[in-house]
Amino acid sequence: MSSLFPTYARWNIEVDQAKGTILTATNGKEYLDFTAGIAVCNLGHCHETVVKAVQEQTEKLWHVSNLFHIPLQEEVATKLVAHSDGNYVFFCNSGAEANEAAIKLARKYTGKTKILTFKQSFHGRTFGSMSATGQEKIHEGFGPLLQEFSYLEYNNLSSVKAAMDENVAAVMLEVIQGEGGVNPGEASFIKGVEALCKEQDVLLIIDEVQTGVGRTGKPFGYQHYDISPDIITVAKGLGNGFPVGALIGKEKLVEAFGPGSHGSTFGGNPLAMAAAIATLNIALEDSFLAEVSEKGAYLVQQLEEKLGNVPFVKEVRGKGLMVGIECDGSVGDIVGDLREQGLLILVAGPTVIRILPPLTVTKEEIDKAVEMIAKACLVTN
Structure with missing residues (x-):
């Protein structure tokens, strides 16, 4: 048993x-x-370069906490910034945690509380990321969800226009809905959402947990659409199997995530960073x-x-x-x-x-x- x-x-x-x-x-x-750990082992299982990087790091340092400067964090963050539209990175341990950070950052920066997401979306199973997820089967049995999430029709720009009001902090979407059925966003829809966000001074969050780190043929899936999101979340393929997640955000957001505003005990630990930089050095070529x-x-x-x-x-x-x-x-x-x-x-x-x-x-x-x-x-x- x-x-x-x-x-x-x-x-x-x-x-x-x-x-x-x-x-x-x-x-x-x-x-x-042909599952790759659900879009995680992008370089295949036990890729020699990643294995070697982690093995070498285990003999040097495992954990010291984020009270210390960790050079490998700077190296991975620089790589992520260089291949995205962001300027700053926060490290955590999973996609759900990255999306939790995105929700908190959007609310704190804007001072607003409403987040617009989409039916058939999937953003995680913590309470915040579950509340952002537009699937009833994920919600069942857990009682009232966090308030201020609205689930709109994917690939329907009119539904986004109708939901925009002075309380909206951010629109959060996947450019290809993974768990929801491998549903690609139409270019006119994705670009239209970006235009609405700019017009209404609303943040655009792109969940790249499944589409990131080369899965779609570009470093991030949003780059097929010629848009520039304010926040990007990434995990899964980032460590090729080692648990690691990250939030990438634009420069204007940096003051909203100052000392004490958010944290993660294990986020960005040296082992995860060793796996991530080894993975990125290959996957982003x-x-x-x-x-x-x-x-x-x-x-x-x-x-x-x-x-x-x-x-x-x-x-x-x-x-x-x-x-x-x-x-x-x-x-x-x-x-x-x-x-x-x-x-x-x-x-x-x-x-x-x-x-x-x-x-x-x-x-x-x-x-x-x-x-x-x-x-x-x-x-x-």
Whole structure:
């Protein structure tokens, strides 16, 4: 009998080890992993450079608290600022914590309390980030949520215009809704939201927890839309599996987060920073990002070619190596059957297959996965 709270519907797989795109169970069975720890291991499992950086850091320093200057924090922050529209960075341990920090910063800076988010969004499971999340299934059973969150229609600019008033501190959105179904934002919508925020003196928060660190073929997903957010949150791929999150904000916000205004005991600890800088030095290289874009386009092309005549499949969508397959019915059994065959993929809601391979995936591995997915969808059809 397990001593764990049953908060996860766990798969019947006991993991022993993993390398690159291959995960090996304790019974010796190997799996082609197109989940990457849910968009976390962007460089693949146990990437040599990241492993070496963390190993070396374990022998130097693990933790001293943020009362001290930690040079690696400055190095990672400089890298994040150089590849984004922000000027300052706050480090934490997860995407939910980064979004909590964003909510607090927006309220403190503006002196306002209302945050506009969107239906089918996902921003985390702490009370603030859960309240920002526009999915009832995430809210169920926890009683009254934090006040002053409004859930609008995604890709509907009119809903944003209608909700704008003098109490709005920020609009918070994902440029591609991940957990909500791999729903890309339309360019006119994303740019329209930015324009409204500027017009109304409202902050724009972009949640890059799943889309950041090269997942879409750019350092951050918002960079496909030619916008400049006030706050960017990032986690998942930032440490390639080591827990780390960050908030990136513009210069005007710095005085609102002065000493004592916010904190994190473990945020930005030396081990996390060692993993992050090793990851960023690879994942943010132009040549690496170009390969992600090329492989992402190839994945979508192959899926559309193999699934184009399957009535059960309605649409293939996404950006870079963040891809969803919208189907005309439940996909849970398909994902389960593929898992039994040795391919690990995810769902994003009941009717969407979600594909998140490591960014280091090869075209041969893409071909193998697409063939397996196509066969599974044909059988369902």
